[in-house]
Amino acid sequence: MTEAARPYPARERVVHARDAAANDALNDAQATAVAHAAGPLLVVAGAGTGKTRTLVHRVARLLADGTRPERILLLTFTRRAAHEMLSRVERLAGSDGRAVHGGTFHGTAHRLLRRFGPQAGVGSDFTIMDQGDAEDLMQLSRAHLGFGDKKKRFPKKETLHHVYSRHVNTEIPVPAILADEYPQFADHEEAFTRIFVDYTSRKQDRNLVDYDDLLLFWAMLVGDADAPLAEKIAGLYDHVLVDEYQDTNVLQSRILQGMARRHRNITVVGDDAQSIYSFRGATVRNILDFPREFAGATIVALEENYRSTQPILDVTNTLISRAEERYTKNLHTRRLGGEKPWLVTAHDEQAQTRFVVDRILELHEEGVLLREMAVLFRAGYMSADLEIELAARRVPFEKWGGLKFLEAAHVKDVLAFLRVAENPRDEVSWFRLLLLLPGVGETTARAAMDHLTASGWGPSAFAAYEAPARARAAHRALAQLLESLRSAADATEGALSREVGAIRKFYDDILRERYDRVEPRLADLDQLQIIAGGFPDRAAFLSALALEPPQSTQDLGFGSDSEDDALVLSTAHSAKGKEWDAVFVIWAVDGWIPLARALGDAEQVEEERRLLYVAMTRARNHLAVSYPLNVYDSRRSADYSIDQVSRFLDRGVREGMQRVVVEALKSPSESDPSTAPVIDLRALARGRFGA
DNA sequence: CTATTAGATGTTTTT
DNA sequence: CATCTAATAG
Numbered sequence: 001m002t003e004a005a006r007p008y009p010a011r012e013r014v015v016h017a018r019d020a021a022a023n024d025a026l027n028d029a030q031a032t033a034v035a036h037a038a039g040p041l042l043v044v045a046g047a048g049t050g051k052t053r054t055l056v057h058r059v060a061r062l063l064a065d066g067t068r069p070e071r072i073l074l075l076t077f078t079r080r081a082a083h084e085m086l087s088r089v090e091r092l093a094g095s096d097g098r099a100v101h102g103g104t105f106h107g108t109a110h111r112l113l114r115r116f117g118p119q120a121g122v123g124s125d126f127t128i129m130d131q132g133d134a135e136d137l138m139q140l141s142r143a144h145l146g147f148g149d150k151k152k153r154f155p156k157k158e159t160l161h162h163v164y165s166r167h168v169n170t171e172i173p174v175p176a177i178l179a180d181e182y183p184q185f186a187d188h189e190e191a192f193t194r195i196f197v198d199y200t201s202r203k204q205d206r207n208l209v210d211y212d213d214l215l216l217f218w219a220m221l222v223g224d225a226d227a228p229l230a231e232k233i234a235g236l237y238d239h240v241l242v243d244e245y246q247d248t249n250v251l252q253s254r255i256l257q258g259m260a261r262r263h264r265n266i267t268v269v270g271d272d273a274q275s276i277y278s279f280r281g282a283t284v285r286n287i288l289d290f291p292r293e294f295a296g297a298t299i300v301a302l303e304e305n306y307r308s309t310q311p312i313l314d315v316t317n318t319l320i321s322r323a324e325e326r327y328t329k330n331l332h333t334r335r336l337g338g339e340k341p342w343l344v345t346a347h348d349e350q351a352q353t354r355f356v357v358d359r360i361l362e363l364h365e366e367g368v369l370l371r372e373m374a375v376l377f378r379a380g381y382m383s384a385d386l387e388i389e390l391a392a393r394r395v396p397f398e399k400w401g402g403l404k405f406l407e408a409a410h411v412k413d414v415l416a417f418l419r420v421a422e423n424p425r426d427e428v429s430w431f432r433l434l435l436l437l438p439g440v441g442e443t444t445a446r447a448a449m450d451h452l453t454a455s456g457w458g459p460s461a462f463a464a465y466e467a468p469a470r471a472r473a474a475h476r477a478l479a480q481l482l483e484s485l486r487s488a489a490d491a492t493e494g495a496l497s498r499e500v501g502a503i504r505k506f507y508d509d510i511l512r513e514r515y516d517r518v519e520p521r522l523a524d525l526d527q528l529q530i531i532a533g534g535f536p537d538r539a540a541f542l543s544a545l546a547l548e549p550p551q552s553t554q555d556l557g558f559g560s561d562s563e564d565d566a567l568v569l570s571t572a573h574s575a576k577g578k579e580w581d582a583v584f585v586i587w588a589v590d591g592w593i594p595l596a597r598a599l600g601d602a603e604q605v606e607e608e609r610r611l612l613y614v615a616m617t618r619a620r621n622h623l624a625v626s627y628p629l630n631v632y633d634s635r636r637s638a639d640y641s642i643d644q645v646s647r648f649l650d651r652g653v654r655e656g657m658q659r660v661v662v663e664a665l666k667s668p669s670e671s672d673p674s675t676a677p678v679i680d681l682r683a684l685a686r687g688r689f690g691a
Numbered sequence: 692c693t694a695t696t697a698g699a700t701g702t703t704t705t706t
Numbered sequence: 707c708a709t710c711t712a713a714t715a716g
Contacts, residue, residue: 078705106706131706156710211706279704379703441693470693547706573704595703611704 030054033300034061036267040260040294042245042287043269046329047316047617048307048579051269055243056085058267059100060093062239069099073237073259077244079104079548081577085243101237105252107547109214112221112233119229120221125539126209127423128546132407134210135161136428141198147191155185155192164196168212169249169281206427215251222258234259244577245270245290249281253293266294272327273320276573276611278603288327305331307579309338312616312623315656319648320613323606341616343649343657344626347664352628353389355662356584360395360567363582363622370396372581374568376615378592383569386586390567400570406549410511410521411528415545417503421485422538424457436510437478439470459486481506496541497533504529572615582622585615589627589643609648625649625657 026034030050033043034057045051055074063069074089076082082103090097103111110128118124129137139157147154155163159182166181167174174193178186185192203210209217222230240259242248245268248256260266268290275284291297305313313333346352360373377383383399390397405411413436416429423429427449434445448465455461462482467475485499504525511525512518535541568580587593594608616623627645649657 104706214706277705280706381702439693443692468692549706571704592703597703 026050026054026057027302027304029300029302029304030057033267033302034058036298036300039264040290040297041267042290042294042297042299043267043302044287044299044327044329045269045271045302046305046331047271047274047614048305049302049331050304050306051271051302052081052085052088052243052577054302055241055267055269056088056092059089059241060097063093063096063100067238069096070101071236071238072100073108073240074100074102075105075108075240075242076102077104077247077576078574079107081243082107084577104547105218105248105255106211106214109218109255110543110547113209113214113217116221116229116233117217120217122209122217123207125423126207127419127426128214128543129208129210129428130406130546130549131161131211132412133208133428134165136431137202137206137208137210138164138195138199140427140431141195141202145191145194145198147195155182155188159185160192160195163192164199165212166281167196168216169251170283171250202427206425207423208426208428215255219251219254219258222261223254225258225261230258231262234262238263239265239267241267241269243269244274246272246275246284246287247277247280247282248286249283250286251281253286257293260294264294271329273323273329273610274576274614276576276607276614278607301327301329303329303331305333306335307620308333308617308623309335309621311338311340311656312619312621315341315623315653316613316617318653318656319609319616322648322650323609323613338621340656340658341619341623341625342660343645343654344624344660344662345645346626346628346662348630349385349628351662351664352586352626353385355626355660356386356586356624357389357393357395359584359624360582361393368581368622370565370567373583374570374575374578374580374618375584375586376570376572376575376618377586378572378595378611380571382587382592386569396566397569398566400568400574405524405527406545408521408524410515411524413511414500414503414507414525414528415542417481417485417507418499418538419542421482421499422542424459424486433478436507436514437471437474438510438513439468439474444468444471459483477506494533496535496538497529499538500525500529500532572611575618576614579618579620581620583616583619583624585612585623585625587627588612588625588646588649589631590645590647591643593646593648612646612648624660626662 025031027050030053033041033054036058043051043054045054059072059074062072074082074085076085086097086100086102089100101108113122113126114124117126135157138160142154142157142160163174163177163182166172166177170177174196175186175189178189178192202208203213222233224230237259240256242256247270256266256268268287270287272284272287275282275287278284286293291299308316310333313331317331344352344355346355356375360370360375363373364370375383375386387397387399406415413432416432419426419429420433430449430452431445434440434448435442440448444467448462448467451465452461455464459482463479465475481502484502508522508525511521515521532541535544570578572585593612594605598604598608616625627643629642631643
């Protein structure tokens, strides 16, 4: 199916449908960026200006100019972006494109660490902890040091981990973080530091690596200019290209400095107006200061928008013009026609839901594919009502982001068995397993772990442990299971799936005992078992789950009969970098966008504004922003509260939109929505060109 | 020490 | 609203 390798200038024959539809040739700015020979290059690319396309063409040009594909490193933000980028490079440059190295920062760091870690004191058989694991380990450190023994208020493990992670990713000193975000804990500074020291050495002893370590170790590996190893790693690549640069943090900037130090061939692409990941330590300073960090950088601005119609662009331009930004872009388009974006006032959530589904079905009838439409929202659970309605009306959909599959307790339980089998020193997983046993609580578990620490975590060490009488039977069964998992050198097809099967023989009964809603949980485990079957061994499976968790319900194999065409539901964050023919932004209410808790901090409010900007700029032809007026509020027992439209949709922004009002459903017909149209979509459709 | 239950609590975004 | 914490019974 892949085109044979062709020389670069043949692009007009190979370009993918949307590239061709947008524009046959690169525009001047894009061409400048693509042709840039060497040295640092900053591409400031507004929404929809062909950023990915430019990056892809630039890679193809480098290949055509003789750079070997494996000497190009293409860093993207999410695995979805990496996949799309690489397949487009492949389409453009043929099989060479497949050999280009690409992935997320964390994924690339993982690869390098497995390879070079042993030369730097990190065994190659480490286990990666996800955020939840890291928090659990933090809890063990906290308990070990005797903090939080029901004395005064002491920070929770989540808080501890957040402060630690923030410190590593931003390099802001711990006291400053506490003063800024947790003034109530400012006098615990010394405790924080002691816990972090213990946490760090605990990770080392247990052969564990957290997300932050992946970046930190990479930065340290390439940070010392004189170290031979740094030289070797930086020497792996001749060109480094980075997408979504506005969402990188200080650590990542340091990594890039190290990687590019010799050749300075670094290309970064980004849009300061779309910076939405500061909660992860990302700083817009990286893109703003790039010319200073990499002296002599060439700067190219992409300002022609190929995505949206002029009426949509008018509204989004106004929205973002309220923000202070440094790289002022003036986005324009040649797509002059089209309807104004809709501002939909719905009576309540149900009315909003009904409006969205009705309108989607209408567009679908007009010939828009479901997969060319998306509903975007601030937080994962905000689509719950919509999902129910879509299911009831048999509209296939796929949900991105906000997926908690791997965070579910029962899934983590099963994974803990595999992780202990893989890394017997994995303290977090041991602790989790032990607590599952009937008759074992915190004290017994700790005693067992002390035994393991003393006797070297060996496979037989656990079997030799003398459990208290009440837990003896469970202990014996677990020991046998672990023994069989470790000894089974079964490398045949589906071995991992059988391992999960063996674990479930032991675990399913515990699950039934401990949790409610047993059926869906068992179904999750069925899924996990199927996924496991696709991996060659435990190590690959566990690393992949930590670094590339399933991103959508479809990745998990649900809704298989509707794979071909399904509506996309996504958080605004997960929608970044994508575009759709029609976009619905729901819950545009003050308190959600911006989030109420962000209001105290001007910086955070600005980020919320950019988030709405990202969401709205995903639309090509149709955009509707909706908000419910009356919201049932369970916290205040005073039934309903009246919500206001997001402050970002101020008078000036609203002027470019057309108002639509959706009334509440009249109660007698509530039982059958299909016979009781609430709005006359046809009338709206007729009137929508009239401004 | 563990298991169970009642009560509080605090709700984002992702690698 | 479901998850985590604290308190108490077994």
